[in-house]
Amino acid sequence: MTRPTTPPSGAPEGLPDPAGQPVRRDARRNRDKLIAAAQAAFTAADGPVTLEAIARQAGVGIGTLYRHFPTREDLVDAVYAAELDAVTACVPALLDQHPADVALRAWMGRYAAFVATKRGMTDTLRAGFASGRIAPPSRERVTTTIATFLERGATTGTLRAGVDPDDVTTLFIGVFLAIASGASQEQTGRLLDLLTDALRPRTGTGTDS
Template sequence: MSSSEPAPPGTQATPPAGAARPARADARRNREKLLAAARAAFTAADDTVALEAIAREAGVGIGTLYRHFPTREALVEAVYAAELDHVTDDAAALLTELPPEAALRAWMDRYAAFVATKRGMIDTLRAGWASGSMATPTTRERITAALAAILAGGAQTGAFRADVDPEDVTALLLGVFLSTTASNSPEQIGRLLDLIVDALRPLDARPA
């Protein structure tokens, strides 16, 4: 059979098992480039920055962006979730380095710093959190899990009340950042976080 003739049905060569891997690797790289470009854009500007500009900065077409992130909200949430990993992962390390109360306050400060860098997309985040569409089980549960680990350590040492539901603390923490804006001073946000920590102490351990 000459090389120009089609192979008989059923005898076409099967693509190597790894043939799809380059495509998947390209897709992963494109997604990471889009997330990096979006993170920079949302931090430097506001959440109305054109998606076309983000795609252009990432070096991909707008169609590629929409294949990964069908809506603006999906892109915003993906940026938020990816960076949240770094914050939630800090909880365990802080608990090994500091007493539970200090670990909780330090973790809250890191979360506050994380939120401060998201002011560029705060309108979308506010709307998403308020509706529940962006505080998805994945992201909200990660915040709650980080808090739960520190609260459990504090309950064991007597630093925190044992009857505290970590989900309630998550609601309080999100409430602080939903109710404040860039015009609120870091000192005020710090006082609000101090109030949360104070409420977690046993009554006989609270400042007089």
């Protein structure tokens, strides 16, 4: 199919239009609709979801989907980033409402819940994390978020001081991979409890050296 060289906005797609927008409004709307449709489809599915089904649910053609997301991995990455935005946005409220250790456990639980509900994309996410394909930007965001909890906890005495946030991220991703492998909700909760407990200060029981 031949694409017009000049879109209706008067500027080539991807370049600023006369109003100063970096992307045509209709292109942005289509991208947002595709991400929303994918989020819904991945949540409702018991297995893999076809890209054609996502395009239909978004009300666009498959060609439009491929223009925005050339591969399935690109679409999954975009959905993951959008979900991570939502999970990260709750951090200030959690720290306002709870001690840092409780807030961290609650945040990890919310992250685990969004991963567990996206059954239609867990295999792709798991492969992406295992290969490092989606690690750099998203892992940095997770590490920065965890660092926020650790800093507050070290200040208030509810979490150990001197813990490397990237070490915690590594452990957390290990739990994530277990979730993606089909761990039960109960086991996931126990793993997150163990991780949180390991970050709390040691109490003087007479057995610590």
